[in-house]
Amino acid sequence: MEKKLRRESICVQGGWQPKKGEPRVVPIYQSTTFKYDNSEQMARLFDLEDTGYFYTRLQNPTNDAVADKIAKLEGGVGAMLTSSGQAANFYAIFNICQAGDHFITANTIYGGTFNLFGVTLKKLGIECTFVDPDWDDERIEAEFRPNTKCFFGETISNPGGNVFDIERFANMAHKHGVPLIIDNTFATPINCRPFEWGADIVTHSTTKYMDGHATAVGGAVVDSGNFDWEAHADKFPGLCQPDESYHGLTYTKAFGKMAYMVKATAQLMRDLGSIQSPQNSFLLNLGLETLHLRMPQHCRNAQIVAEFLQNDERVAWVNFCGLKDNKYYELGQKYLPNGSCGVIAFGLKGTREDAIRFMDNLKMICIVTHVADARTCVLHPASHTHRQLSDEQLREAGVAPDLIRLSVGIENVEDILDDIRQALDNMA
């Protein structure tokens, strides 16, 4: 049996075990198709009666190696790579929700996910209720309906930096017979493994820390294999009843713990096709090989920068769970004992224009849409990523109009501080 490696070793070696004479580095299988010797072999693949590669939209060896690494990092039974984090969250939900269904999500989530859930899924007939995770249990539980199919939250919210009480919401979701889906993008499995706290499915925008260099947009869906779909078969007919598009095969019966992942691949990826390109998953893998080295450096630098900001009189507020007086300090200690991530949310005293002026003054730190890569960068969500949202929606999404999202990179922290200091000094 394959030895179970520790997280750091999985980052470097997981997912790809070459046999004699094979490439040491996971190769890019730049091929859409795969060859078979006879028609019967191919037919069995199409009926899901045999495993093997036939078309890269469904599976590709490069993608599978990298997905397997991510599954191992999270401690899940399987994973699939998607073309983006947006696709990952869409697949994670759509794999168990259809028109007429409902789900509940924390309102403190990434702006793109907020739109996907609140606008686009609604057009597909899937309704969602946004709840404030700070509400008490009774108020949140009142939002569960007979057609509720899952609960969704982000380990560390983008851009607010709120920490989600995974264990609390896993228990609540399970009490109502539905899985908890966690977007673990900001924490990464280096700093938090949501399955250990009862989450059932994890999603990632691999575009962020996992890639780490801002080279490739991508996403991943990981299944713990722990949720008992059959115990709630009436809620999940897509998994527990025959799929007509596969001659009446039933995923839970045919694939057990892999039912959710197989359905996502065999049905959703087949029909919707948001696969990650093998070239991009190769780049993602290079990033993953150093994830365990980069995350601690992001956290160390961010802690120093957060403390600097907190002690500067020109700064109105700082949200970073590593600060002792932070609202999320306790939850951070519980779920992220080794550090959270490099992202800090803060506001300056003064107007919205002051925030813009501060950002325009920065020299080494660039204004970019992106977040969570090696280079320190900054963004004003109200003017950029969240500009489609009304002020009320901004508040609902936990985004203050003056919120500046600073994504602390892995440069020398003194250079980061110097740049912030000069930008503040030059505002007057």
Ligand SMILES: *Cc1c(COP(=O)(O)O)cnc(C)c1O
């Ligand atoms: C960026 C992001 C997404 C969307 O991912 P893309 O790769 O940009 O499509 C989803 N969730 C979180 C938390 C993100 O930061």
